[in-house]
Amino acid sequence: MYFEYGKKEISYLLNKDKKLAEVIEQIGMIQREIDADLFSSVVHHIIGQQISTKAQATIWKRMQDALGEINAETIISADPAELQSLGLSFRKVEYITDFARKVHDGTFNLDEIWQMSDEDAIKALSSLKGIGVWTAEMILLFCMQRPDIFSYDDLAIQRGLRMVYHHRRIDRKLFEKYRRRFSPYCSVASLYLWAVSGGAIVGMKDYKPKNG
Incomplete structure (x- = not known):
C-alpha cells in the first residue's frame, strides 16, 4: 500500500x-509505502530509531520470521532475550514490550487514536516510552495517512x-x-x-x- x-x-x-x-x-x-496496522507501525518506528533504513528492514524481517504476526500477544509471549537476539537494543525491547502490555491490558487503546485529531493523536502516541513527537508525526503520516x-x-x-x-x-x-x-x-x-x-x-x- x-x-x-x-x-x-x-x-x-x-x-x-x-x-x-x-x-x-x-x-x-x-x-511511499505505508503500514496501515497501527500496532506494527509503532513497533516498526521504535525499531528504526537511530539506525539506518537498511538495518531497520533487516531487524523487521527477522522479527516477522521469528514471531509470525507482530501484535501485542506475540510480543508479550516472546522472551526479551530472543527479541534482543534479533538485533534490538535492551532499551528498544523495553519500549516495545511496554507498548505491547499497555495495548494488551487496555491501558492504551489503539482504536481511539484513529478517532483523535492530529494534535491529540500525537500527544497520545508520544506519551508512550520511546515515542517522541517526530516519531508520532511519522506514524500519523505513514500509517494513518493523515493529510496535513x-x-x-x-x-x-x-x-x-x-x-x-x-x-x-x-x-x-x-x-x-x-x-x-x-x-x-x-x-x-x-x-x-x-x-x-x-x-x-x-x-x-x-x-x-x-x-x-
Whole structure:
C-alpha cells in the first residue's frame, strides 16, 4: 500500500506555490509505502530509531520470521532475550514490550487514536516510552495517512525547504509560514521535500552555511 493522494492535492499545491509546483512537475507522482496496522507501525518506528533504513528492514524481517504476526500477544509471549537476539537494543525491547502490555491490558487503546485529531493523536502516541513527537508525526503520516503532517523536527524536510527556497536556515517562524501555505495538504508537500532532500532533482543544492 502507498500513501494515497491525487489530482485534488496536487492541483492545490501547484496553485499555491510556484517553486513547489516546479518540483512536483519534475518529480511526478511519488509512491511511499505505508503500514496501515497501527500496532506494527509503532513497533516498526521504535525499531528504526537511530539506525539506518537498511538495518531497520533487516531487524523487521527477522522479527516477522521469528514471531509470525507482530501484535501485542506475540510480543508479550516472546522472551526479551530472543527479541534482543534479533538485533534490538535492551532499551528498544523495553519500549516495545511496554507498548505491547499497555495495548494488551487496555491501558492504551489503539482504536481511539484513529478517532483523535492530529494534535491529540500525537500527544497520545508520544506519551508512550520511546515515542517522541517526530516519531508520532511519522506514524500519523505513514500509517494513518493523515493529510496535513509537516514535521519541524524532521531534518530532511528542513533541508528540502532550504534547497527549494534557497534559505540558509529554517527557524520555527519560517517553517510555520510554509505550513500555512501547504495546509491542508502538508503531507504531500512533505513527500516532495523528502524527495528533493534525497537528491531527486539533479543540481539542487543545500544553502545551509558550512559552519551552521
